[in-house]
Amino acid sequence: MPKDIHTQDSSQQRASRLLLAMGVIVLLGALAYFGLTLAVNRRTPANPDTHFDAENGISVDYESAVWPVCQMTEDAALGHALQLASGEDSANANYQVVLFQREDKATYEDFIGQSEADLKAAYGVISPRKVKLQVEGATVTAVRCDIQAYYAVLATIEYDSGDVVYVSGLTKLASISDIVNLVESVSLT
16 A cells, blocks of 8 residues: 555645646747747838839838838829839839828728728738727828738828828838838928
């Protein structure tokens, strides 16, 4: 009988050490996941070195190294819009583009909803989620849509004056910080 007690006691110790080791491994895994999530999704501050006043009344401060293309364009969906792009070649794996259109609230019944429907029709499954953006003197409604290997940022920036800036951005990068920083630098001239 005393030998059975000793065997049972040592097996309980092994089991409790094994459970403790498993708990430590799970905790380390959770901490690593949390750390990686913060590293990937952190917002990096913008370092704007260029100011541009567009023909459509939108002003933007941007980093010329990130956005070498800054011009007015005619877009099929947004019409006369300010375009900023990370390059001339949209086939580049790191290509990013953002379009800004200035109108009023009556221009679109539901810009974000219509844009999401267009993206869903073009790409199939999209996963929209709200994004918190801040533009001085305006109310911003924005979503980020995960589309296969792409991220789309759709936003309406409503100013107290009644002016609305409609934003449509697309990136293949894992981080959308460049687009967020660009949108948050927008103002009206």
